Amino acid sequence: MKKSWIPVFLLWLLFTVLGLLLVMNTTVLPAQYSEEAEVIDEAYELLEALAVPVMALIFAIMVWGAISWRSRGADREDGPPQRTSKAVVGVWLVVTISLAVGVLINPGFVGLAAVRGEPVSDYVVQLEGSQFFWEVTYPNGESALDELVVPVHKRVRYDVHSTDVLHSFWVPAFRTKIDAVPGLTTQVYITATHTGGMEDDVNLRIQCAELCGAGHAQMAMPVRVVEEAEWLAYIEGLGSDG
Numbered sequence: 001m002k003k004s005w006i007p008v009f010l011l012w013l014l015f016t017v018l019g020l021l022l023v024m025n026t027t028v029l030p031a032q033y034s035e036e037a038e039v040i041d042e043a044y045e046l047l048e049a050l051a052v053p054v055m056a057l058i059f060a061i062m063v064w065g066a067i068s069w070r071s072r073g074a075d076r077e078d079g080p081p082q083r084t085s086k087a088v089v090g091v092w093l094v095v096t097i098s099l100a101v102g103v104l105i106n107p108g109f110v111g112l113a114a115v116r117g118e119p120v121s122d123y124v125v126q127l128e129g130s131q132f133f134w135e136v137t138y139p140n141g142e143s144a145l146d147e148l149v150v151p152v153h154k155r156v157r158y159d160v161h162s163t164d165v166l167h168s169f170w171v172p173a174f175r176t177k178i179d180a181v182p183g184l185t186t187q188v189y190i191t192a193t194h195t196g197g198m199e200d201d202v203n204l205r206i207q208c209a210e211l212c213g214a215g216h217a218q219m220a221m222p223v224r225v226v227e228e229a230e231w232l233a234y235i236e237g238l239g240s241d242g
Contacts, residue, residue: 008064015056023048030203033173033225035191039114040175043107050099115176117189121157125150127206129160129167129180132215134206142238147222148206151231155191168210171223172203179210198222 029041126137127148137143150156160169160180167180169188178188198204208219226234 004068007068008060011060011064012053012057015059016053019052019056020049023052030172031194031201032175033171033192033194033196033201033204034175035193036115036189037173037175038193039107039111043111046107047103050103117155119189120155121189122154123151124157124159126159127161127169127180128163129169129208129212129219130163131165131213132208132219134169134219134221136221138235138238140235140239142235144238147224149224149226149231149234150190150192151228152192152195152225154228155189158188158190159185160188161185165212166210167208167212167219170207170209171205172207173201173223177209192225195225195227197224 023045027045029044032038032041123139125139125148128135128137133145134148135143135145136148158169158178160178161184162180162182164182166182168177169180170177171190174190174192176188176190178186180186196204204223204225206221206223208216210216212219
């Protein structure tokens with residue numbers, strides 16, 4: 001029986017190598033437009049790599065089981081009982097507990113602290129969610145309903161709230177997300193790192209990420225990241241437009 005696990009081990013090695021090569025050379029993540037996105041993507045890629053050996057073991061057992069351990073002929077009685085090994089169980093417990101604790105620390109606590117950062121900001125922008133649109137209020141008190149414009153390389157605190165039901169403020173290109181809760185103001189800090197707009201990347205948009213009614217899927221708003229001077233001129237221009 002022990003020798004029959006040798007092919008499983010070899011298949012596990014093969015699938016692990018192929019899986020890691022696939023993970024390291026491909027990505028399903030959109031482009032990064034914030035410092036927080038870099039931290040979150042690193043955490044995702046680490047967890048993805050840690051998952052590869054586990055999935056590889058499952059695939060190896062399934063493949064070899066279908067090839068060699070399948071039932072043949074009419075004899076379908078249960079096989080002899082298999083006794084476990086205390087050494088295998090002990091190693092398994094030590095390895096899995098160590099991995100769980102390691103992931104809890106990093107990217108868990110370490111990554112969360114990096115994403116949250118210090119509670120300081122260069123600017124404060126208010127976001128109000130309603131069925132089914134967003135209203136942006138800038139530091140000078142001017143508001144907009146058509147787009148969110150933010151300055152690049154500036155740490156912005158977003159004060160988010162809702163006028164009716166539960167919504168969620170999410171910009172895929174920034175990766176960060178926070179719920180908009182009626183009667184409560186939630187906060188999230190984001191530092192944009194690249195200029196651009198929705199015409200450059202469809203992920204530069206506010207998208208409600210909490211089912212909020214029939215118009216939930218259409219509750220979106222373009223996001224535009226510009227230089228600070230252009231941003232200041234834009235918010236001042238909102239007042240003159242009114």
